[in-house]
Amino acid sequence: xxxxxxxxxxxxxxxxxxxxxxxxxxxxxxxxxxxxxxxxxxxxxxxxxxxxxxxxxxxxxxxxxxxxxxxxxxxxxxxxxxxxxxxxxxxxxxxxxxxxxxxxxxxxxxxxxxxxxxxxxxxxxxxxxxxxxxxxxxxxxxxxxxxxxxxxxxxxxxxxxxxxxxxxxxxxxxxxxxxxxxxxxxxxxxxxxxxxxxxxxxxxxxxxxxxxxxxxxxxxxxxxxxxxx
Numbered sequence: 001x002x003x004x005x006x007x008x009x010x011x012x013x014x015x016x017x018x019x020x021x022x023x024x025x026x027x028x029x030x031x032x033x034x035x036x037x038x039x040x041x042x043x044x045x046x047x048x049x050x051x052x053x054x055x056x057x058x059x060x061x062x063x064x065x066x067x068x069x070x071x072x073x074x075x076x077x078x079x080x081x082x083x084x085x086x087x088x089x090x091x092x093x094x095x096x097x098x099x100x101x102x103x104x105x106x107x108x109x110x111x112x113x114x115x116x117x118x119x120x121x122x123x124x125x126x127x128x129x130x131x132x133x134x135x136x137x138x139x140x141x142x143x144x145x146x147x148x149x150x151x152x153x154x155x156x157x158x159x160x161x162x163x164x165x166x167x168x169x170x171x172x173x174x175x176x177x178x179x180x181x182x183x184x185x186x187x188x189x190x191x192x193x194x195x196x197x198x199x200x201x202x203x204x205x206x207x208x209x210x211x212x213x214x215x216x217x218x219x220x221x222x223x224x225x226x227x228x229x
Contacts, residue, residue, distance in 0.1 A: 009224065022090035022113035024063070025056020027182070031068055035217060040104030046070045047083040050182050051165065058131055061111035064102060065124035071099040087113065146203065146210075146225070147173015150196055153184060162186070163215065164193050178225050179214070187213035188221065203227075 029035075031046040039048065052058050069077050073096055077083045090096065092115035116156045147170035153161040156187050166183040169176055179185075185193050188202035189211050202209060212223045 012095045015123040020092050021088045022094060022096075023056075024058040024061075024087060024111060024113060025053040026055075026058045026063065027051035028083060029182070030079045036068075038217060038219070039066055039101065041068050041070075043068065043070055043102040044100065045076075045078045046101075047077050047080040057111050057114040058173035061109055063098075063100075063111070065107060066102070068101040069098050070101065073097055074099075088116065092116075105162065120186055145173065146179075146199075148179060150174050150185065152195060161215075162192075162194055164196060164199060174227055175225055178223050180216075181211075182216075184215040185212055186215055 005171055027050040028047050029050045031041075031043060031048050033044070035048055036043060047069045049058070049063060049065055049069070052063050052065055069083055071077055072083065072086045075086065077086070087096070090113055092113050094113050095110055096113060096164065097108055097110050099106070101107070101134075129221055146165050149168040150164040151167055153163050153165050161184060164185045166179050169179050169181060185199065187193060188199050191198055191202045193199050193202075206227055208226065208228050210227055211224045212225065214221050214223045
């Protein structure tokens with residue numbers, strides 16, 4: 001870490017008793033060749049916005065899910081880690097310029113950095129409207145829980161996206177091999193999913209199987225989950 005950055009950290013500790021770091025409020029994943037083709041860019045490196053949380057600097061600046069960040073203030077972004085490091089090395093309140101590709105077109109967006117939340121808030125994504133919900137049946141019976149947690153897409157700033165975003169998948173749940181964090185659940189047994197209650201209703205009525213329409217990496221997939229233990 002450059003000595004200037006270490007000095008800034010020490011100054012923060014002395015004056016405020018904590019380290020203040022820049023933050024924009026997005027979920028990220030690395031750009032790969034498959035995603036690049038789907039998102040309309042020829043770049044071979046960068047950071048893809050997997051989610052944009054409502055009420056955050058990213059949402060306020062107009063960043064969108066699927067944007068591919070290629071540079072910050074002219075410095076090349078090679079992957080999601082490099083974007084996190086560069087933003088984290090800046091102070092809250094600073095302005096930065098993101099160079100990105102959106103639907104095949106290059107754009108530059110200026111935003112003001114917010115302050116990075118506490119680790120617990122980051123881990124649970126509980127810094128914006130909406131809450132994470134566990135999906136369990138509406139009625140008691142032999143049908144198991146899916147072993148996932150979801151949030152409504154609208155609560156994550158995905159204004160053009162309906163459905164439920166999978167935020168956590170339990171390793172021993174029935175959905176462990178079929179779903180992954182970041183998946184967007186659109187339908188369950190032909191029931192359109194807008195709230196967690198819709199998925200609970202489909203799960204309760206399911207006869208041993210749950211057929212999901214899942215949006216993953218820009219494409220819709222049919223995923224069938226056996227519910228029988």
